[in-house]
Amino acid sequence: MTALKSGARTRAEAARVIDAVVSDGRSLDWALARSDEKVAPADRPVVHMLCYGVLRFHWLLRWQLAQLLDKPLKPRDSIVETLLAIGFFQLSDTRIPDHAAVSTTVEAARLLRRPRYAGLINAVLRNYVRKNISELEPADEEARLNHPAWLIQRFRTDWPDHWRQIIEANNDRAPMWLRINTRQKSALDYQTQNEIDGDLLAGVNGALKLRRPMRVEEIPAFDKGQVSVQDAAAQLAAPWLLARGGERVLDACAAPGGKTGHLLELLGPNAHLTAIDSDSTRLEGVRQNLDRLGQTATVLAADASKPGEWWDGKSFDRILLDAPCSASGVIRRHPDIKLLRRESDIQTLACRQGEMLAALWPLLEPAGRLLYVTCSVLAEENDAVIRKFLAAHGDAREDRVLHDYNIRDLMHDKNSGFQVLPGTQGLDGFYFACLEKVS
Ligand SMILES: C[S@@+](CC[C@H](N)C(=O)[O-])C[C@H]1O[C@@H](n2cnc3c(N)ncnc32)[C@H](O)[C@@H]1O
Known part of the structure; x- marks a missing residue:
């Protein structure tokens, strides 16, 4: 296969994946998993790189497109706009030579059965270079910051002194x-x-x-x-529980098992850990993880907010609630979140988080510890949930002692709980609040 043909294939495949996110509301993980099944292993890194890059800079690339197109294309040809965005990204953010970026993108239009757009794509990409479009600074804030307006506003309100740091970190590539x-x-x-x-x-x-x-x-x-x-911020959770071998531990939202494995490593040979998750497909990831680590746990497909359906009545000494959330602290790893989340999701998530906490609290032994964790930076899902919970539960108090002195540098104190902001020493954004049951 010539370089042009294989280059065109990866651009066409990236356009399909990005379109599945932008037009069909699919998650990037979902779309890439399907794409990986079709694409040769050697081509996957290029497809992934293009998808992450284009979604990360979605608003800027669409703004640039508006500078070069007289009017938007017909909705049924939206994939051509995606191809153009892929072209711009290659021209401005990769080391791919300009001529290769243009020719592979033009050729990809043919593979996507849009040959009549080949001329337009060629002309627009050449204009992009000739008019130095990548150097223009948009007045439009969404385009300049590459986030939807509602999320920019949330970051500003919740983090008046740090919202720019959050946005910059979100637009960066995450370290491994x-x-x-x-x-x-x-x-x-x-x-x-x-x-x-x-x-x-x-x-x-x-x-x-x-x-x-x-x-x-x-x-x-x-x-x-x-x-x-595992991101280092996620690695803070398991030690924070101060769990010891012999204690009964519940990992209430376990899949795909990153923190489950860590907990088991810390607990050692006398571990009694129950790992539950409501998503049985994702739970398979927990089983595979434990197999690889040579660890064992009781793994159950179960709803953490309905313990009546699965709990055997024996209290837990430690509970980890790594709650489903907006994932607004891990946008750099999941840039599709910026497109897929809606502002109205946040209140719904906060209600679910509060329900899960309240449902799990009776399962905790007196003097036991429950660590509430999210990978969100939004107050509504974090300290607001904990404050509301503490106000309603007289037998709960927050343990504000950071047992490892060295992690203090990573933390922002909230009224309740602690926040790591994305980008701090290369970490993801995570929130932690440790609750103790007063005996
Ligand atoms: C942030 S992820 C957990 C990540 C995991 N702790 C790790 O470290 O790999 C949240 C998980 O909560 C699960 N979940 C959502 N609602 C749930 C519920 N009602 N009961 C149990 N698990 C739930 C999701 O399926 C998802 O796997």
Whole structure:
């Protein structure tokens, strides 16, 4: 196959994936998983790179398009607009030579059965370069900041001093973090013995940031379960529970099992962990993770807000509630969130989060600890949920002691709970509140 043909195939495939997100409201993970089944392994990195990049800069690219098109194309040809956005992204943000970016994108129109647009695509991409469109600074805020207006407003309201940091981090590419099972080996030994080019994070035992991402199959001892891929902010959750072997632990929203595996590593051989998730397909990921790590837990497809359907009546000493949320703290890893979330989702999510907390609280032993976690930076899903819960539950109090002094630098104190903002020392945005049951 010539370079032009294979280049055109990856552009056409990226356009289909992006269109599934933009026009059909599919998640990027869903669309890429289907695409990976069709695309040759060697082509997948290019398709992924184009999809992430174009979705990350969606509003800017669409604004640039408006500078070059007299009027929008017919809705049935929206995929041509997506192709143009792919062309712009290649021209402004990649090292792909301009002539290759143009010719592969033009050729992709033919593969997408839009040959009559080949001339227009060619002309628009050439104008993009000739008129230096990538250098223009849009007055339009959505285009300049690459976020929907409602989300920009939320960040401004909730984080008057930090909203720009959040937006910049969201528009950046996320680093790859490893979690080393320090029961087997210290992170420093793992890094040194495997000559890994990366940085350890003080205060987060086992967290190693790679300077260059690698494919999972290339990660030394990954298949032996010595190491997992997990953002360092997510690695804060399991130790925060202060769980010990022999205690009964519930991981209430477990899939795909990142924190379940970490908890089991910390609990050691005498672990009694129940991992539940309402999504049985995602729960398969937990089982695979545990197999790889050589760990065991009771894994149940169950609804955390309806313990009456699955709970055996024996209290838990520790509960981790890693609640479903807007994921507004991990936008850099999931840029489609900016397109898929609606402002009205936030209130719905906050109600569900409050219901789950209230439903799980009676399952906690007196003096037990429940850690509430989200990967959101929005107050409505975080401190507002916890404040409301504390006001309604006289037997709950917040433990505000940060047991590891070193993580204080990562945290923003909220009235209730603590927030890590995205981009802080390369971390994702996560919220934590630790509740104790007063005996
Ligand atoms: C943030 S993710 C959990 C990530 C996981 N703890 C990890 O570290 O890999 C939230 C999970 O909550 C699950 N979920 C949503 N509603 C639920 C419910 N009512 N009961 C149990 N799990 C639920 C979702 O299926 C999703 O897997």
